[in-house]
Amino acid sequence: MNPWIGVGACVVVALVFLLVPLWRQKSALAGRRNAVRWPALGVLGVLPALTVGLYLYLGAPAIIQEQALTQAQSNYDVDGMVKALEDKLKATPNDPEGWYALGRAYIAFERYAEAEDALRKATTQAPKDAKIIAQYAEAMALKQGRLDGRPLELVQEALEISYEETKALELAGLAAFQKEKWAEALHYWRRLQKLLPKDTEHHEAIAQAVATAERKLDLSLGGTGMPLPPPSAEPKKAPH
Template structure:
């Protein structure tokens, strides 16, 4: 589950990057972000999986950074493109079927993407001069792992739009995958062209660093990857891996360790919450959850108990969450930024929250009829921490 959750969080950061770069319109960003946040909620509320595999010795920047577009983002982008003719999704609502595919709790499958790819192929037969369409097709093939098919799609797009740094980087990545993950030759040439057009293109920088590392040019790898680290948002989930790669390149190249990188800024700098307030740095909520005596017969010992905080105003996306079982009741809980759902949605970004507790027989992320629930009154967060909160589960969820 951790790997899947990390991937979703990376996709959430990718959406933010695309939006801030002006590539993704505000409406499309809000729609796609909501879909991803719903999937994060669903995944976090599932039982934990086995520990992730160990990191390979030779550092490579995360594929999410290299690919640049995650599956959920891509499904929304393709769907919006087919619906509106614009990959930015900003001109019209995304069809319900597309939003459902992107937000389904079981994740996005290959079948959903392949169906959209088939429709996209048909459109390109009718509109062969559509550079955006060929780019979208290439990225679709890349997400599906069909890199040999991605290359000619990228070439068609590049012929129509030759001075596009992002497109050059995408094609370099696909060619490298076809060549056994080697960036030597044409991929490196494409990356160099991309950096001439856009010296701060993060994907091109990451690929250039990998190419330099592969040829044992560790100083150049460090230069490119340190630029990636400088450009990345402080809360980017893949930033620690970038720093690990920098440290490894410095070590292999006999260079001294880099000066300590400043830690991510405190949560209060993350920006205003939905009400316009600046947030509550250091926010912590400690309390106890109990089950009303009248409902004890309706709950089994193995039923799942979710305790979560959400904004008192604005989106209902949980900010922090813990998971227990009925047999643990009554139990004490702690909610803070270490139990956050995503780096972009943390308890410390708020000033007022509501704390809820819910017993789910199915373990489903979404409330179901027959679930048992309870919640606190709106709670003003105290920078010194809130303690002594009591939440009683005393209601039955109705249809």
Template sequence: MIDFWLAIGLLLLVALGFLLIPAIRRWRLMPGKDRTAFNVALYEERLAELSQQHATGLLNNQEWEEGRSEAARELLSDTNQPDIAIVGTRSGRVVPLIVALIVPLAGLGLYLHWGASDRVELTREFSQPPRSMDEMTSRLERAVKAQPESSEGWYLLGRTYMSQERFADAAHAFTQAVQYAGRQPELLGQLAQARYFAEGKTLTPETKALADEALKANPKEVTTLGLLGIAAFEQKNYAGAIAHWQTLIDQLPAADPSREAIQSGIERARQYMADRGEIPSAPSAAQAATLRVTVSLDPSLSAYVKPGDSVFVFARAVSGPPMPLAVKRLTVADLPVSVSLSDADAMMPQLKLSGFDQVQLVARISRAGNPTSGEWEALGKPITVKDAQPQQLKIVQPDAK
């Protein structure tokens, strides 16, 4: 900040220069004692002019005497006002000095009241990478103090507090973020997670209401799905934990490093359920009715589709009812994506993947959001549900319907 205040000082000197230099010049040109000399010079010049006119005959003796008397009276009148001249001269010197003193003091006071030196300093600090997590935390804390209405600042501060296991502070930060940014699903999920850990891993009714609100707005909100899975596991509700975590895995990219940890949690939950005699440790064929498929878009269609167009990925029986047995809804913006279809994705409880031997996978783009008809699609070959390998679908052909 030293160079910042130096720059302000230089600008102040320039401003004072514009104010004081003309005043100094005026003082030099009009000192008090020069006024009498100036008037005497004018008197002598007038006398010389009258004498020349008298010598050339333009003035007679009487006119010449009257002119001399008038010039003398004017000189006497001008020199009889010394006090006024002195007062004017002094005030002309004092006023610029007072203004020169008031201007910087007033400017400094106004800047300290309405200025943003703290924001300038923060901007300079954020241009350099932090040397530690504590330094980053300090910067963010000062940032939200300087801009308390910044939802982004509160969100980043909350995430930082979570990494430091300061859960109560994180809950406060996410509460502020929700206040300024609105009740967005991601923020509600982060707030619910912070409250859950701040309350000793207890899913209170208030925290559960936040999680439910987040999932209602976005059923694929990953933080909330992970939180509810953890809460169910801690309560020994292993089936609930598996359901939430499996839904979470379906939303994550294939290369996401957290997939392995979540899958490990699912296997642990299955083992605990097997130990309690609820399910066998190795899932049966019916329970293993899960199909994995990667859906992509042919580059030739990129100019014709919109990011918000609906994409339906579903499985339908080769020999059976025409309606989908399991379906997931995505958007073109999600492509390419890997998803899994299981009995949990059934549209009707009595029609599940595990109830059929062979199915066909379909991926369809529908701008109208209609899964039964659209603009483009990809059709897979019939596969056996029991031992199907991961499938690939590329949307390229027009919808036949």
């Protein structure tokens, strides 16, 4: 919405507050037309101009455009990229890397069903690519909202092809963590941590996940006094 429409509306309302009482006095002032005319004209001329002038001096009208612009720019760029990729894949559909990239873009936009479709095409075209299989597993898991079942089978499949596939290691660790198999989660994540370049956001996030899992493991060990947690061990509530 154009902010100046709002400014205009405010000015009109202000004028109503001033001119309606004046209008009501008209009959009482029938003989003195100037007594009504001059205040009315003065207010009509000065109030809008002064409002706009003061607002331009004091306010930040540019900030609305700047905010809108920044948002539009970021939307425009990514939208354009996705669109270009879609067009390209329509023309040359036999491109597993292209479908893989499109699938990841869809995931970023939370369009999970389309991501699953795109990645399924990629896996049929490149059935032995661990990276693509793992990504397909993630899209499927995001769409159905859980990791068990088919997505986890795909993760195992990817790990059998390559035990260094980062996405697959991450998902495998997550699945173990969700089942409270802390040691197993640590196994996958520590391995993943070694593979990731240091000083990246991803590395940082995994390091934190490792730390959390270590604390959980430690607690469950302390709680039972056994060297390894039994599968059914009730984990203690972590302190805040």
